[in-house]
Amino acid sequence: MGAKRRLPHFDDLVFLGASMTRYPLEGYREKCTTKTILGTRYAKKPLELEIPITIAGMSFGSLSANVKEALGRAATAVGTSTTTGDGGMTPEERLSSKTLIYQCLPSRYGFNPDDVRKADAIEIVVGQGAKPGGGGMLLGQKINPRVAEMRTLPEGVDQRSACRHPDWTGPDDLTIKIQQLRELTDWEKPIFVKVGAVRTFHDVKLAVHAGADVVVVDGMQGGTAATQTVFIEHVGIPTLAAVRQAVDALEDMNMKGEVQLIVSGGIRTGADVAKAIAMGADAVSIGQAILMALGCNSETYVQKGTHHSAIEDYAAIGTAPGYCHHCHTGKCPVGVTTQDEILEKRLEPEVGARRVKNYLQTLNMELTTIARACGKQNVHHLEREDLVALTIEAAAMARLPLAGTDWIPGVQPM
Amino acid sequence: MECVTFDLAQTPLRAVNHYLHHNLTQTGGQAIEILNPDGAHNIAVGLNASVEVKILGHAGYYAASMNQLANVTIAGNVGTGVAENMMSGRVHVKGFASVSAGASAHGGLLIIDGDASLRCGISLKGADIVVGGSVGSFAAFMAQAGRIVVCGNAGEALGDSLYEAVIYVRGEIKSLGADARIEPMSEADYATVAELLAKAGFSHNPQDFQRVASAKQLYHWNADAVTSDSAFQ
Ligand code: SF4
DSSP, X not given: OOOOSXXXXXXXXXXXXXXXXXXXXXXXTSOOBOOEEEOOSSOSSOEEESXXXXXXXXOBTTBOHHHHHHHHHHHHHHTOEEEOOTTOOOHHHHHHOSEEEEEEOTTOTTOOHHHHHHOSEEEEEOOOTTSTTOOEEEOGGGOOHHHHHHTTSOTTOOEEEOSSOSSOOSHHHHHHHHHHHHHHTTTOSOEEEEEESSSHHHHHHHHHHHTOSEEEEEOTTOOOSSSOHHHHHHSSOOHHHHHHHHHHHHHHTTOBXXXXXXXXXXXXXXXXXXXXXXXXXXXXXXXXXXXXXXTTTOSEEEETTEEEEOHHHXXXXXXXXXXXXOGGGTOOTTSSSOOOHHHHTTBOHHHHHHHHHHHHHHHHHHHHHHHHHTTOSBGGGOOGXXXXXXXXXXXXXXXXXXXXXXXXXXXXXX | OEEEEEETTTSOHHHHHHHHHHSSOTXXXXXXXXXXXXXXXXXXXXOBSSOEEEEESOBOTTTTTTOBSOEEXXXXXXXXXXXXXXXXXXXXXXXXXXXXXXXXXXXXXXXESSOBOTTTXXXXXXXXXXXXXXXXXXXXXXXXXXXXXXXXXXOTTBTTTOOSOEEEESSXXXXXXXXXXXXXXXXXXXXXXXXXXXXXXXXXXXXXXXXXXXXXXXXXXXXXXTTSGGGGO
C-alpha cells in the first residue's frame, strides 16, 4: 500500500474550466483524442496507445497468474499497455497483452533475452516511489513451485530483491546498459527508465542524459506490499511535487516532447490523470488502484457468475473487507495477491479483465470530460495554465497560483 | 568452416551486431572474427546461434552478454558485465575481467584466464564461472544458483548473502560475507571442480580447493536477530 497519511495531492488542484476567456467543447458530441505515443526519441517502434493511462509493473509472485492475465486482457481491450514486474514475464500475460512492457529490475528474477525480444518496450527500474533506495522481500509463504522456478530460488524461502542493479552503478554505466538493451533488440523498442521520486529534477536529467526514451517518475503515494511502513511513509516525495520537478528538468534540457514522461504514484481518478497531464506528463501509470478495481478488499468474489462471500476468509486472517492489508501472507480472500491454488481461482481472468477495463474506460471518460470543459480537442493540450491550487503547500510544490490569486509561493512576481 | 571477418575500425558495431542477430544459421557451422574491438562496448550482445565468435583484442562493457548457444572467445581484457545474463553457450576471456563478470547469468560457462574484479558472479542464476586468477571483493554477492571456481585468491566478503550457488576457491579468502561458510568438500565437489577445470583448460588439483556455500541463516526473516547489523555478521 502507498503512504497513508495526508500528503499534498492532485486533489489539492482544480481546473479552470472554460467560460469567457476559453471556449469549451460539447461534452458528449465533440471529439477529444486521447492517443498517446511513447518512445519517439530513438526506438524504431514507439508505442502507440489509445489512452494515456497505462498499467504499472506488478510482479507475478506478488500477484497471481490469473491477475496478470486479467491485466493483459484489460489493457488490450482499451488499447493501452501493461507491465511485467519483479518476477519475470508469464506466457499468459504476454499472450493476453497487445502491448507489454518488460521490466529490467535489480533482482533480474526470470530476466532473459527471449522475453526481452518478445517485449514491446523495456523499463529499467532504478527505483520505486514507495521505497526509493530499497529492495523488496517476498515472503516464503507466497513462493509456490512456479514462482520459485521463475526466480531460480528454492520454494518457501523469503526472497530478497536487491536494491541496486548488479551490473551498473551510475548514470554513465546506465548509458552503456541502455545501449546494450538497444543492441539486443536492434534499436526497435523504447527504453523506459523508472525512478522513485526523490531528487527528481536531477534524476530525470541523468536518465535523459543516459539515453532514456521515456522517464517514469513514481511518487511516494505509489503502492508496494514489499517494504516496511516506516519506509513507505518517510522516504520519497509526493507525486505532485515530483511531476513539477520532472517537467522542469525536461524543459530545462529542451527535451519536453522528445523524451516522454509517465507519472505514477497514487493516481486513482480521471481528474488525477487530467491534472498530471496538464502539469506536463505524457501519460500516467496505475498500480494500486487497479488492484482495488480487481476487487481488493471487496466482500465477495465471483466464480462462474455467482457472488460468494469472502467475509469469513477475511476474518480467518484477522481482518475484514475494507481493512485488509494482508497481501504478504499470500492468503488474499479475493484471489488478487496469492499463489494459493484455491484462492487464485477466486479471480477469474475474464471477470478481472472486465472490471479493470471498466475502470480504465471510466478514467478516460473523466479525463476527456475535463479536457473538453477546458476547451481541448486533445487531452495532451491540457496545460499548467488550466490549473490552480487550493492550498499553499500544493501551490508551492506544483508551482501553480493559489486559486483566486496570482500568487505562487516561492516565485517572485514578474 | 566458413569464416566471416568484421573490422570494427571499418564497420560500425550496429552493423556487426545486426549481422550476428539476423544472418547466422541456427544450425551453426559458421565462424566470425571481430578485429580491432578497441574496447568498444556491447560487442556480440544477444547472440542466439551455435557459432564461433572470436574477438581479437580488448572489449568494453557487456561483451557477449545475454549469450545463448554461441562460443565466444575474447583475446584480450573485458570491461564491466562480460557474459551478463548469459543463458547458455560459452564465453572465454583470455585476459582479465572488470567488475560484475557473469552477473545474473542463468546458464552456460564463463572462463576468465586472468583475474576478475569486484562482484564476479553477482546474482548468479545458474551459470558456471571459472576464474584462472583471483576475484575481487563481493564475489558471488546474492548468487542464487550455479558454480564458481576460483583458482587464485578471493577478496573480502566472498559469497555474501548466497543462496544455492557454490564457490570453490584454491587460494586464500580474505573474508567471508554474511551467511557464507566454508564447508567440507565431498566427492561430488571434487568431481565438479575437476569437471569445470577440465572444461576451462586448467590443470590444478581439485584437492586444493575449498567449498564455500550458504549457511542459510538468512533464508527466513528472523525478527529476533535484528537489533543491529548483528543479523548480518
Ligand atoms: S484483499 Fe487484502 S490481501 Fe487481497 S489484495 Fe486486497 S489488501 Fe491484499
